Amino acid sequence: NAGVTQTPKFQVLKTGQSMTLQCAQDMNHEYMSWYRQDPGMGLRLIHYSVGAGITDQGEVPNGYNVSRSTTEDFPLRLLSAAPSQTSVYFCASSYGRASYEQYFGPGTRLTVT
């Protein structure tokens, strides 16, 4: 089992560029989520999905899109990068609800200049 994988590990973007952060899990988990982590602010939920074809917004969804076409994959798209989106992004999955043990990916460190 690879668990939760994320690519890339690091990324530098210019303001206005778009990109997709990839997330995949091989544990057949129904629940997947994306968080961003900024210094001193813990983790903030961006979007989440309770199963293939179902997504919903979290606490800070503006500027991000998601889709869930398969159980395994949950990509996060930045539509037009802004310096405020400089952060570390974590993808997580769990067997059932958000409050079940969530397994986190290694994170993507994104810098927008």
Place this chain on the structure above:
Amino acid sequence: EDKVVQSPLSLVVHEGDTVTLNCSYEVTNFRSLLWYKQEKKAPTFLFMLTSSGIEKKSGRLSSILDKKELFSILNITATQTGDSAVYLCAVEAGGAQKLVFGQGTRLTINP
């Protein structure tokens, strides 16, 4: 608005000390409270506390939930340098399928 507040934000102790980390919350329809440990990279799960499980223990770590006073504590006894990490508290509000995280407590254990 759902809110989770952790204290202290930072704590430095000597190896062997006992520490208590605090987490208070204000959420609608509380469902569960979780503790995570974050070392260099991704958070790892420690405990989940619910109405039916208000006390958990694993080795030197233990946690209790006070649903009346809306807080939880995480105790670590006989601390070791490997306990140095950021400890995160998160709460799920009923039906929301979302976790709200606190800011985290950065714990440093000096030898």
